[in-house]
Amino acid sequence: MTAPTTYRILIGKPGLDGHDRGAKVIARALRDAGFEVIYSGLHQTPESLVRTAIQEDVDGVGLSILSGAHNTLMPEVVRLLTEEGADDIFVFGGGIIPAEDIPGLLDAGVKAIFTPGTPTTDVIDFVQTACDEKYGVQESGE
């Protein structure tokens, strides 16, 4: 598969919490790094996020969860993507996630977890590398 000219990322807010500041910070940082970012808005279900990811043909989905429901919501998004034959879309997550939950989430197929205090540049670097890897692009040099 040849690499697209522009990578596309969905930033989703599944679940009940109403705080989207972190999600918006990441969305803006990704835009400023040259990504096209689709923002879902609050209170999404895993199903609606997966449909959105497919319709928007994104390369990856970033999930921001502050409600504590990450252990169910994040693996559910991964599972539904696989079920839809869209497991080439990688999933990463951020939010208030206890260290002991992280191995389980990674086991469930979440590609990376970012906890509060992670520099935004780390997140951008991860997304860039994950997209490059997906298409076998050697250097992320633009």
Added chain:
Amino acid sequence: MTSPLAQRVLDGEHRAAARLMRLADDGAPAARQALTELFPHTGNAYILGVTGNPGSGKSTLVNRLIKSFRATGSTVGCIAVDPTSPFSGGAILGDRVRMQEHADDPGVFIRSVATRGHLGGLSRSTPAMIQIFDAMGFDVIIVETVGVGQDEVDIVRFADTSLVVLVPGLGDDIQADKAGLMEIADIFVLNKADRPGIKRLEREVRTMLSLHRAAADGQTTRPPICLTTAATGDGLPLLVEAIDDHRQSLQRQDRRQRSLTQQAHLIRAIARTELEILFEETATAPQFSALVADVVDGTTDPFTAADAFLAALLRRNDV
């Protein structure tokens, strides 16, 4: 023979359609064949354009319109265009936020697109995306465009019905803009009717319309003016009625004449894109550098060199 990608799109597969939309957006050569194969399956959808300034409530309105089309059983494809950042080339595409109540409805497909530097409120790929939705069998295609200056609203060339959304309280300086909008609006939507200044806005638009139509000979029909509060849904039934009336009047009009106009613009848009690609290819070929050096060394002049450049471009060759 239909290629697998085009066949999957015709079968209504969302994943394949979304992928083809991306290939079209990227200007990938692979898109071309599939789009060519889809063309015979197009021409059936009703295309509704929605244009207006940022923040005027277009996405909120589109969300309501999707709901009303769904209520009558029509399937809806939606293309939501937002601007690309000129600084990074990236974009935040947030129109969906207002439409996510339809995310679980298989009869609705929403696609966010960035302008990627294209002027006129649409992305270069928007016509291709319309074609893909059309070939998939969507009954209605709604295109939300980036609101821009009055001279640059491309969607009217592709839409069957164009809504222009205005809101109160933007000041007198938009008067001039409204004059240009007269040309493109099939229906005026005065949104945020819950805001002060709505009466004044309505008066202004009516005055502009009567002046404009008096000046333009032979134009007998005036676009209707609908007052809406998209946030609450007030005024939506009348807008839906106005849209339906316009759609009916189109069906009575000469369909062929409309298709001629639409296809003329489409062919020009495709040719312009191809030309730009060829131009870039020619301008980055090593032979071009040699030509530049010839000019600098005085063996030829810029005009002769430009002729050689164009000749090479039209031969689809290097300089």
